[in-house]
Amino acid sequence: MSTQPQEYQAPVWNEPVIMEMGYPGRRGVVFSDVGPDIESRVGPVADLVPAGVRRRQPPALPELSEPEVLYHYLRLSQQTLGMMGVSLFGTCTMKYNPQVNEELAWRPEVTEVHPHQHEDTMQGTLEIVHNADLVLREMSGMDQFVFQAGGGAEAAFTNCAVVRAYHASRGELEQRDEIITTIQTHPCNAATAAAAGFKVITLMLDENGYPSLDALKAAVSDRTAGLMVGNPDDMGVYNPEMKEWVRIVHEAGGLCFYDSANFNGTMSKIRPREIGFDACMFMLHKTFGAPKSGVGGPAVGAYGCSAEVAPFLPAPLVVQDGERYHLDYDRPQSSGKIREFFGNVPVVLKAYAWVRSMGAEQIAQASDLSVLGNNYMEKGLLAIRGITRSHPDATSPRMEMTRYSVQTMKEETGVDVHDVLNRMSDFGVDPAWTSHEPWLVPEPFTPESGEMYGKEALDLWVAVMQRISDEAYSDPQIVKTAPHHQAIHRLRPGVIDDPDTRAMTWRAFRRKTGR
């Protein structure tokens, strides 16, 4: 692999959207009539669809032949960048999903299991889920995991539901209506706390890059229901005072939740329970090598907690009773359902396979590599003109990722972070991730090297940044008008920010654009 940037040319197809393609009457598959033999046995075929759900008008679908459909989606796939180059997408912990695990998940023993089956007929499935639970207990120090949540945010919501049930059981829910989080904890924590009916107190950072103990002390009270915090945070900054944080919140009567979605830098090094946390969350599609499948799932947010909090977990739990596995619904203090059934089994299976193939030693090594890779990149990136680091004077180390800023470059050349990201894609490198909102660091970008890529991939990434900086300071228009080699030049900004123009469906698009 070359570590020098090479300009690349994406295929340009200028494909219309599928709804604008096709010809009236064209079909992919033409079915023959059912014929008198079948009709005589089942009656009129159309009557098989109850009258109440039958369409009055045929659906307004595009009319294409099968090869036309295949060409279209092949072309679209060629016009995306995702994971085709080096992709160091901060806070996402991008990992390769081994083909052998995909093969396992497609075996009929997995695909043909139905959650409504009797548990006696899916002992193998339950064994995998239970063993995954045991693995996560070992890594977290917690006493019980549940896999119901379909993603990280749903696991955060699980925590809010559990916190609610816990305080309700003690008659304190009405009084304890506040959840404390931090500005650099993933925003799903604040959002799910609000969705669960809590008031949210968000702590700001001080000069060390994390909120001060005094700010926490000022926020806790007898109204505190809980703390929801990530560590390391969204910038890879590790708060070394977390044990004291947990002590303070416990003293006030709140429960502490560790959003350990960004676990790569600390896995095998710390256990959330040993810091004192009552509960934590892992994203199996992130740290544990299962596919992301697009943000929002299908995925799994594995939520684990201490024995004290476990009675309030959503049901059912997968439990082992001697030789057999059960779905335990008999949980009178349960917070109820978060999602149907007991988890996305194929995702749990892939995560379990990943853990088993890695083993404890290699998991520790993967964690070391992700921290080493990030700090190696930091050395290279901070040597580039126009790039600085968040909280440059803070002594706390950066773990698996670092937040950088091109504010200096913007002031000196007019090239901003979106120009830089656009230009990156000209070299076949996936544009870096910026930051969650609000931007605390101006013109931010946040690479996360992970353990998957070799040193040469990290060198290439840094070399691309060096090249873009050189261009910004010598001929900024090259960067400001990038990308030059992409399927689409520049998107018009703002369209998806404005409720009057953004559209999630074709029908909404036509209504909002008057087409």
Added chain:
Amino acid sequence: MSASPLPEDGPALGLIVNPVAGMGGSVGLKGTDGPRVLEEARRRGATPQAQERAYVALSRLAELAAPLRLVTGSGELGETPAREAGLDPLVVHRREPGISSAADTRALAETLASRPVDLILFVGGDGTARDVLGAVGDGVPMLGVPAGVKMHSAVFGTNPRNAANLAALFLQRSPRAPLRDAEVMDLDEAAFREDRVSAQLHGYARSPYERHLAQHAKSGGHPGEDGSLAGASRQVAARMRPGCLYLLGPGTTTRRVSEALGVPSTLLGVDAVLDGESVGLDLDERSLLGLTADHETYLVVGVLGGQGSLFGRGNQQLSAAVIRRAGRDRIIVVSSVEKLAALDEPVLRVDTGDDDLDAQLSGYLRIVTGHDRSTVLKIST
């Protein structure tokens, strides 16, 4: 007036350079308001800085925003630095000998507003901002290239190049550079020279700022500054307790609370509300103290300027005596997280003129940032 050849279309930018801006600062005069101070500054050896800062901003603008129709005044009012930066301005105003720089600024601003232009870029400080605002009001958007001694107003770019970057985005009609109401503040220079700080809020200008737009799915879902403030204001209004007096400080944030209540309000004054009704507009300290005598009193204030000022800048009517009547526990601060995140330092400042009160106010204070959303920030003197 000489009409230079200009591109037929393209955005029109009005340029006003205050040639003497910033001269007082380098020689310790804390401002350059008025001819006598200017004379003293010259006597102390001050040299103009505005031309250089204008040149830096215009050079960046020349790189970023072509075609550009630049409209300005003669010589040091804009023409000279514009030509040095390679731009070809249309001169619509000539300096009159003997006229003050403030009068020049106002006259040029009025001419620009009448043409009209899409944006007035001025090079100066708070005094210049006041003069431009006084001449054009909120009719024409304005943006400042910082070149003054005092810059407490929220209409300035962080440096000349950044101001030019923002101006270019705005002139290109980028949705990343929308307009907002920005505070125009000025200190009383005479008091400032005696080491007394007395800042007045003079009004609100329409000014562009840079907004971060969602680039991909991961950053979506944020309700935005406007929505958060609307929620916060409605909640503050809904939670007002019967029989209690609420004093609403100056600013656009507290104005939203009045709007949520459906009561009249003043933008620059302190207004009073009791049981959902307005009981006083634009009140002075004496009237405020009179009202507080009979009622448990709450203060509702926003955060002023980029320095995070809570009391003592632009809301001096809320004096030490008024604040004492309310008490620390009855101060309701409303601000967007975005505004707090953009503070120079993560602290709020109080300067009530009463050291004991300032000390009592210090420590962490809860700030309402949205519906059921809050944070805590340290108060510093």
